[in-house]
Amino acid sequence: MPKYRLLAIDIDGTLLDSASQLRPSVRDALRRAVAAGLRIVLCTGRRYRTALPIAEELGLALPIICHSGALVKDTATHATVLARHIEADVLRLLLDFLDEFGLVPMVYTDTFERRVDFFLRRDAPLTHYHTDYLLKNDGSYRFVASLRDGLPGPALQVCTFADLPTLERIRPLLRQRLAGRTTCHLLSSAKYLGNFLEFQTGAASKWAALAELLGAFRVAPHEVVAIGDDENDVSMLRAAGLGIAMGNAAYHVKSAAHIVAPSNDEDGVARVVDKLLGNA
Incomplete structure (x- = not known):
């Protein structure tokens, strides 16, 4: 398997299960990923205020991509890293x-x-x-x-x-x-x-925002794994080195991905991470 250096992960329908809960198996898998040196960026349609607690629970320090790519915020200072406004x-x-x-x-x-x-x-x-x-x-x-x-x-x-x-x-x-x-x-x-x-x-998307961060991280697009379930994830599923749609995703989202993982109620993210780390 190629060497991947960054995970770009959607929150609702991907990281969280259908009850909007972060499963312990997923939380633990992501902590193992961070310990192994993988960078993790949350890429969500959520507001920063509602995405931040998820990042804090996971101990993630990297900026959060919010509003489907229209806003990027620094989790330590809450400063705005990038904003793309509607004219x-x-x-x-x-x-x-x-x-x-x-x-x-x-x-x-x-x-x-x-x-x-x-x-x-x-x-x-x-x-x-x-x-x-x-x-x-x-x-x-x-x-x-x-x-x-x-x-x-x-x-x-x-x-x-x-x-x-x-x-x-x-x-x-x-x-x-x-x-x-x-x-x-x-x-x-x-x-x-x-x-x-x-x-x-029209200039905003999850991938466009992520591409801005990749330059600062010195990570190439082919070194990115993107995981998502909805149509605002399609841009990053198509552009990442490995785009993974959740099993609960709609057909058109799955068709944009390279592979399909188990659903968010089947510990899909945890199973992806374990495979990336060579534990499955």
Whole structure:
């Protein structure tokens, strides 16, 4: 097996099981990997605030790639290593589009130090999907009069929740209208109700963010193992030296990978790590 030097690992649906728990077998395997000299970078769609506890539990010191590649934060200082913002005119077009279809946007900013991560319009007609999300993220959001000019900084990401048929219907329309100026991922999470669309600038992806770190680490792309389960992982599964899709991944994600591992409920990450370390 080639010599790999860095593991890029998604969190939800990959590192965590379907109950959103970090299994002891996975935790122990990653600690063995670090002890063996492998670098581990968490690459997630999560906010920094909700990804940081996972890194701390695992004892990982490297920066975290958050918001599907739109933000990279240093775990020791919480400083921003990289941020790719949505252009102001694109944000306006995106908000107009979501308003047109009656969808409620949540806009995320790089404001960890202010103890707030995302914003909603004060008069937004919240659905039960949004209410569920807000209840599970109490204290991390603020309501503002306008998302167009009421934010404390530029937007990193926009998300909206709805039922799957609605999101599947509008996604191609949005792609046509914005013509590559955003990335758009249709995702789900075991933690929340419904499905959601997430939008970043077209320049943002997990692999693009990871490629920035590889130069600093002096690690080549062929020395990277990437592990993921959802469509925001596809960029790194295709570009890494070894791209591994979880057994619970959708078909189009599996087709982007070199190999398929057992699912997140079958200790898939632990079994991959053991194989890389020569213990399986």
